[in-house]
Amino acid sequence: MSAQRIRPATLSDIDELDALEQAVFATDRISRRSFRSLIARETAETLVAERDGRIAGYGMILFRAGTGMARLYSLAVHPDHAGQGIGRQLLEAAEDAAYEHDRLFLRLEVREDNSGAIALYRKMGYRAIGRVADYYQDGMAALRFEKVLRDAARPVIAQTPYYEQTTDFTCGAACLAMAFARFVSPDYLDPVWEVRFWREATTVFMLAGPGGCEPYGLATVATDHGLAAEIWCSSESYLFLDTVRDPEKRRVMELAQTDFRARALAAGVAVRHRAFALDELRDNLAQGRVAIVLVSGYLMMGSKVPHWVLAHADDGRHIIVHDPWVEEERGETAGDAANIPVPYAIFDRIARYGRSGLRAAVILEGKTAHV
Ligand SMILES: CC(C)(COP(=O)(O)OP(=O)(O)OC[C@H]1O[C@@H](n2cnc3c(N)ncnc32)[C@H](O)[C@@H]1OP(=O)(O)O)[C@@H](O)C(=O)NCCC(=O)NCCS
Structure with a gap:
């Protein structure tokens, strides 16, 4: 031989x-x-x-x-x-x-x-x-x-189920559905919940199409439906307005965000106004929480749009991410987008959006985990 x-x-x-x-x-x-x-x-x-x-x-x-x-x-x-x-x-x-x-x-x-x-x-x-x-x-x-790339010898055993967004604009809502499935029930992995969460958390407008979600909206909806939420956001300004030229659209987006801020405050959601460090995210994942994190879509889907992904585990070298977006035109399947091991340095780089480098995340856990 x-x-x-x-x-x-x-x-x-x-x-x-x-x-x-x-x-x-x-x-x-x-x-x-x-x-x-x-x-x-x-x-x-x-x-x-x-x-x-x-x-x-x-x-x-x-x-x-x-x-x-x-x-x-x-x-x-x-x-x-x-x-x-x-x-x-x-x-x-x-x-x-x-x-x-x-x-x-x-x-x-x-x-x-x-x-x-x-x-x-x-x-x-x-x-x-x-x-x-x-x-x-x-x-x-x-x-x-x-x-x-993945470690074939050490496949990720995820506690958090994966869900693929069924519209272009429901990434944040799909992440919420996954978080609810992790902490409450798999019944939330459903397009009816996805669209409901989106209706409840949307900024109404964003870029060209219907609006995506911003952190206060996501946190408000999470607490309304029984999760504990904390917001990390590096900016105190209204979000995602840079590219919105139409003054009427801006006004509506600002009103929606004003409302979400007031409701998040009333619900007792803690807000940290600074860019989070990777170690802080890792600490929270280690305590069994998950994080809906804003990324520049660049690496994940090849375009620079604001995009939410769910960081749900940490293997000591990578943040394990569920990306709700599946790029079907490029032959991607849910298997490609679930449990993506993103090396720490890369995660740190992609977890920001826009020229100002906006850094935002919503940390979630089941309410009973507190007591
Ligand atoms: C392409 C190349 C590297 C494949 O190397 P190889 O050692 O012959 O491939 P393997 O024996 O490992 O084949 C693995 C699988 O690849 C596929 N495959 C490889 N060569 C194939 C061929 N000529 N036709 C169809 N399928 C082929 C088969 O699915 C095969 O699996 P199977 O054996 O279970 O059917 C080799 O043919 C080569 O050097 N070609 C010229 C240079 C080249 O094209 N390089 C790639 C440039 S991008």
């Missing part, structure tokens, strides 16, 4: 990597010089699959500084060893390396005509998120794929 292992590449592998590159790719090859600099680079990881002491394949990932992303820069298996599971093992090793580097996603581009590699990526749980025309030297288009 042949001996096989996967290990990090070293500079002494360059001759073999170069030969492999020539054997596998007709265009867009990585040069010896690039191999040399990529192997040495801190922000790249090159893994080789050895079979009987020879390199049978390699995979390379790049880490872009300041993002939650790792990119599969190259994956190749020598034709003599194709179809033996080496490509899959290299890809798994690359995913593990990206996860260990605190990345949230692994992304890759693949030639549109490369049906073998596309089959491998689909089988490994990647979903197509876009197409880039004229990407390769010969003019071929690329398909872009993405996968949320």
Whole structure:
């Protein structure tokens, strides 16, 4: 039986990597010089699959500084060893390396005509998120794929059920439904409750469409229906008005927010007017609470809209998040959006919105937990 292992590449592998590159790719090859600099680079990881002491394949990932992303820069298996599971093992090793580097996603581009590699990526749980025309030297288009990274050996056992929002504007209400399901009853995981919570907590308008929710509205509805709530909000001003030009819309939003503030105050909801620190969130999660947290939608759904997600657990390195938004057009399923392990540093970066870096969260727990 042949001996096989996967290990990090070293500079002494360059001759073999170069030969492999020539054997596998007709265009867009990585040069010896690039191999040399990529192997040495801190922000790249090159893994080789050895079979009987020879390199049978390699995979390379790049880490872009300041993002939650790792990119599969190259994956190749020598034709003599194709179809033996080496490509899959290299890809798994690359995913593990990206996860260990605190990345949230692994992304890759693949030639549109490369049906073998596309089959491998689909089988490994990647979903197509876009197409880039004229990407390769010969003019071929690329398909872009993405996968949320998780620890396969330690799946999250969530106490909080997941619920997918059924409209574009009910993210906050869907988070409330999940919190109620955690503390009261799974019956709340229902579009009737989702829309009711939204009607009760909406700011009426937001951006172009119907209004989303703001923290005082969410906290008011939570307490009205029997949860204990606390608001953390870095701004004392009315929220989400920057992009609203129509004065009448602004007036209505301000009235709705005035009402929510008065009701939250009357209900005894504590409000902290400062940006929360990650450790404060972690302390609250450790005490069995959950948090509806405002994020810039950027990482989660590729656009900069205010968005609410539910932070419900902490594994010591990640905040575990239920994102109620499932991007069906990009092939996402509820399985992708539930229990997303967001590395601490990335969570800290995405948990803010807009130019002013508004930081907001509503901390929730069952009322009986107090006594
Ligand atoms: C794509 C590549 C890395 C796959 O490596 P491999 O070791 O042959 O793949 P594996 O044996 O691990 O295959 C794993 C799965 O991928 C899929 N797959 C791989 N090659 C396939 C092919 N040619 N046609 C259809 N499915 C294929 C299969 O689903 C397979 O699972 P199965 O064996 O249970 O059917 C390899 O063919 C290669 O180096 N190709 C040329 C370079 C390249 O295209 N790189 C990707 C650039 S983005």
